[in-house]
Amino acid sequence: MNAPEKPAPLFGRPRAEVEQALTEREPVRCPLCEIEPVRFATDHQGFHLARCPRCGLEFQSPRPPFAKLAEWVYEREYGDLGEAAGELTPAKQAQFSRQLERIEALRGGRGSLLDVGCGAGAFLRAAAARGWQAAGTDIVLSEGARATGARLWPGRLAEIDFGGARFDAARFHHVLEHTENPLAELTRVRQLLAPGGVLYVSVPNLAGVGPRLKSWQSRLGLKRNRWRHYAALHHLWYFTPATLARLVERAGFEVRHWETPMPVRTGRPAWLTALYRRLLEGPRWASILDLYAVAP
Ligand SMILES: [Zn+2]
Incomplete structure (x- = not known):
């Protein structure tokens, strides 16, 4: 899966650019309850955040196919771990x-x-x-x-x-x-x-004080980049x-x-x-x- 050329990273990019790169979305079911979750928000980059109505587990749904995300996020952006990271x-x-x-x-x-x-x-x-x-x-x-x-x-x-x-x-x-x-x-x-x-x-x-505060600010429209603390481009599950x-x-x-x-x-x-x-x-x-x- 070698990318022939390295495009600009998607981190911090506007919604239109993200949606142009990741065009597909597919529904995800709760792995514990095997039911469809309920969407509660869409973040500043257009990723959908959802919650299982039975067990409360939060995750992205519908989300880009995992292979596409892996290709964009891990192969192109996580690849160059410098020596400092291993220090x-x-x-x-x-x-x-x-x-x-x-x-x-x-x-x-x-x-x-x-x-x-x-x-x-x-x-x-x-x-x-x-x-x-x-x-x-x-x-x-x-x-x-x-x-x-x-x-x-x-x-x-x-x-x-x-x-x-x-x-x-x-x-x-x-x-x-x-x-x-x-x-x-x-x-x-x-x-x-x-x-x-x-x-x-x-x-x-996600139950910490800081993330809870940011969720309230996102819900009330007080944040410029709403739900950014969920880091939905690379985080698919929120615990x-x-x-x-x-x-x-x-x-x-x-x-x-x-x-x-x-x-x-x-x-x-x-x-x-x-x-x-x-x-x-x-x-x-x-x-x-x-x-x-x-x-x-
Ligand atoms: Zn569940």
């Missing part, structure tokens, strides 16, 4: 340590770990340094991931033959919201985990703690913990980070959702 900065190290500590506590130790959508490979390196046997998949494997020396598979999870390999943990870090069908992804990874294996999923939290837990449970997992961690930002004063933590992490209102589950 293990102190902020990333702190974030990864927090995730790995929790996975280890649930697993009762270390073992093999599959990073689905391993990107530039920073997490693979952090996990290996802690004593995990790290492995990864990605649609297109980056140079950074290859340089880690971890076992890697290119392609979509559903289509990869792991040759009977089983893992003690799996990680979907900001991956699930981009997939064609998140339930299919979770069900596939359930088959790949050993009994007692740990699933870790991180997604944007809350309740809807993500439902999907994970349907795939055969038991949810053990969820939290809304504040990203560690270099350059932000420590007192401000502490204040945000107190205000948003305590009541679990921040805009990132991290969920941990176990395969029984």
Whole structure:
């Protein structure tokens, strides 16, 4: 699927341009309830946002065919991950340590770990340094991931033959919201985990205070780019703690913990980070959702 020429990216482009590039739309059914959702908004680029009337899961419908989106968004725009993206900065190290500590506590130790959508490979390196046997998949494997020396598979999870390999943990870090069908992804990874294996999923939290405020502003017409916080060009599914837990449970997992961690930002004063933590992490209102589950 090599694009002969690279057109201008669609991120931030006006609706007319987006609709010229992505002409088709097809309906999507709720993967949990298998019913048609109800549309509640159309964003500033013309993408339709819908909600399942039974379970509340939000997703794009009707949406451009997945293959077309993949071609436009991933092959042409995500392709050039620089070396910097694979760099293990102190902020990333702190974030990864927090995730790995929790996975280890649930697993009762270390073992093999599959990073689905391993990107530039920073997490693979952090996990290996802690004593995990790290492995990864990605649609297109980056140079950074290859340089880690971890076992890697290119392609979509559903289509990869792991040759009977089983893992003690799996990680979907900001991956699930981009997939064609998140339930299919979770069900596939359930088959790949050993009994007692740990699933870790991180997604944007649409129930966070910030996203809720932006949704109200969009509804009332107070935002210039309405619903931009849904990032519909590349995010197809929009989760809350309740809807993500439902999907994970349907795939055969038991949810053990969820939290809304504040990203560690270099350059932000420590007192401000502490204040945000107190205000948003305590009541679990921040805009990132991290969920941990176990395969029984
Ligand atoms: Zn539903």
